[in-house]
Amino acid sequence: MGPNLLANYYETAAMLIFGIGFTALFLSRNMIKKVIGFNLMDTGMFLFLAAKGYVEGRSAPILTDGVRSATAYINPVPAGLVLTGIVVSVSVTAFLLALTVRLYLKYRTLNLDEMLQRSRRNEAES
Amino acid sequence: MASYRLFRRFANWVEGEEVYPIPEIEKNGSSVREHPITEDMARVRSSDEGVGTLLRRWMDSPQGVAAFRRVYTVTAALLCAAIVTLLLVTVSYLPRFGAPDNPANNEVPRRYIEQGLSETGAINVVAGMILDYRAFDTLGESNVLFAATVAVLILLRDDGEGKKKKRAIPELKQEPERERPDPILRASAAVVGPFALLYGVYVILNGHLSAGGGFSGGAILGAALMLLSAAFGQEKLERVFTARRCKALTFLALMCYALLKSWSFYTGANHLPSGIPLGTPGSILSGGLILPLNICVGLVVGCTMYSFYACFRSGGMRDGT
Numbered sequence: 001m002g003p004n005l006l007a008n009y010y011e012t013a014a015m016l017i018f019g020i021g022f023t024a025l026f027l028s029r030n031m032i033k034k035v036i037g038f039n040l041m042d043t044g045m046f047l048f049l050a051a052k053g054y055v056e057g058r059s060a061p062i063l064t065d066g067v068r069s070a071t072a073y074i075n076p077v078p079a080g081l082v083l084t085g086i087v088v089s090v091s092v093t094a095f096l097l098a099l100t101v102r103l104y105l106k107y108r109t110l111n112l113d114e115m116l117q118r119s120r121r122n123e124a125e126s
Numbered sequence: 127m128a129s130y131r132l133f134r135r136f137a138n139w140v141e142g143e144e145v146y147p148i149p150e151i152e153k154n155g156s157s158v159r160e161h162p163i164t165e166d167m168a169r170v171r172s173s174d175e176g177v178g179t180l181l182r183r184w185m186d187s188p189q190g191v192a193a194f195r196r197v198y199t200v201t202a203a204l205l206c207a208a209i210v211t212l213l214l215v216t217v218s219y220l221p222r223f224g225a226p227d228n229p230a231n232n233e234v235p236r237r238y239i240e241q242g243l244s245e246t247g248a249i250n251v252v253a254g255m256i257l258d259y260r261a262f263d264t265l266g267e268s269n270v271l272f273a274a275t276v277a278v279l280i281l282l283r284d285d286g287e288g289k290k291k292k293r294a295i296p297e298l299k300q301e302p303e304r305e306r307p308d309p310i311l312r313a314s315a316a317v318v319g320p321f322a323l324l325y326g327v328y329v330i331l332n333g334h335l336s337a338g339g340g341f342s343g344g345a346i347l348g349a350a351l352m353l354l355s356a357a358f359g360q361e362k363l364e365r366v367f368t369a370r371r372c373k374a375l376t377f378l379a380l381m382c383y384a385l386l387k388s389w390s391f392y393t394g395a396n397h398l399p400s401g402i403p404l405g406t407p408g409s410i411l412s413g414g415l416i417l418p419l420n421i422c423v424g425l426v427v428g429c430t431m432y433s434f435y436a437c438f439r440s441g442g443m444r445d446g447t
Contacts, residue, residue: 002218011217019210026202055231056224061251062336063243063407070236071226076251077235080263083256083341087267091274094434098281101438113195 010051018044031100031110035093042089046082053078247404247413248334257339257416257423261387268383268423271430272376279369282437308357315357322350330424334413340423347424348431360436369436372429379425386415386422 005012021040024033053075061076100110107115184190221228238255248254256264326347333339355363390402405412 001215002220004220004222005214005218008217008220008223010223011220012214015210015213015217018213019206022209023203023206026206027199051223052228052230054224055226055228058226060337061235061239063239063249063251068240068243070239073239073251075231075235076238076255078230079252080256080260083252084263084267087270087341090430091270094274094278095281097438098278102281 008051010054011048014044014048014051016044017041017047020044029111029113031103031112032097034112035096035100038096039089039093042085046085049078049082049085243407246416247407248416249407250334250336250339253334253339253416253420254413257334257419258414261390261415261419264419264423265380265383265387268380268426271426272380275373275376275430275433278434278437279373311357315353319350319354319357322346322353326350326424326428330420331410331417333420334416335408335410340420341427343420344424344427345431347428348435351428351432352435355432355435355439360439367432369433372433376426376429379422379429383419383422383426386418390415 018041021037021042021044024037024040026037028034028037055074058072058074061073061079063073103115104110107118109115109118238259239251242248242251242254246254246258248258326343326349328343329338329346330340330343333343351363351367402414404414411417
């Protein structure tokens, strides 16, 4: 164990959120809850990236009062990366939910196990 | 023989079929077909009484399913705990949070902050970064949004009252339009809606001057459209905002983005003079191409958000004419 677990409390929280989302993705059988777990994983990653860009005592990278020294502002690069991540997360969530709607209309359940059983039964019948 | 059977099973598995081996000869064809899988199992058992078959037969029984679920739950919980522990151990070795000499704070952000204003004309360094230095990446993001819109529209399509009368999802259309719309929602949307739209436009237009930009402003625009649609009914919005127009607007915005940025690439891309004035830092008309690019991105994001909402609400947007 390294020395910085508590000093990096933002990163720690991000990893815990990621873990909660990952566990929900694995353990819940409901498709909607799986999508929520997926989103939680995304959120944890965004928090992690935003935390990596922070520098103690500096302000957001919007140049104010003509101050243009790099020591006055935090790192802008993770902000751009988080933006990309949010866009992809939104798109994937919408796509997953649309697929879930179609699956529900076909199998009349949101439970993944029941879906698999019904699809197997359908295949066996046909 | 055993290895051949194993290979067949593997090949079946690769082809996505059931892993039960196909019995070569049907021993007793007069069995009652009440459950095909158990019948297959019985056939398999008569030809091959291996440990794996017994195990699989047990797995298909109710006790087997329950036991498998228990094992799966425990294994998954252990796996998740292991991954979280691994991540936390990694975090504990990361450099300290907020320290100025972290490896991420290298010459790249220094360059963006110190030279950004004179090279891109944007006060907001992040806007200058994503819409000037890395504008190509942002074009990709907008295309991801467009692709997601198209995918959702395909999956939840509503072909409307056309000749074919083909409804992809008839069930979703069964929700009757409410006779009496919610008066509280209506009254508050009538007040908040226009201001929300205006605020979205403000955030988009000020993207290079303050926090915000095309993505956040577009999300606000989309939220305002959703609010209006929820309050006054989708039919009223569809008078101006059909799926076809939505797609056309998104496409036009993306094309505009691509053309504007190709002009910048055409004239050098390495911050050679491109003929586009950067303007006075701090005024609305400054920052070169950043303002038009922000408007394009805002249109794409707003259309995407609203069409997601329209699709999920009633199973699709009318195509319009």
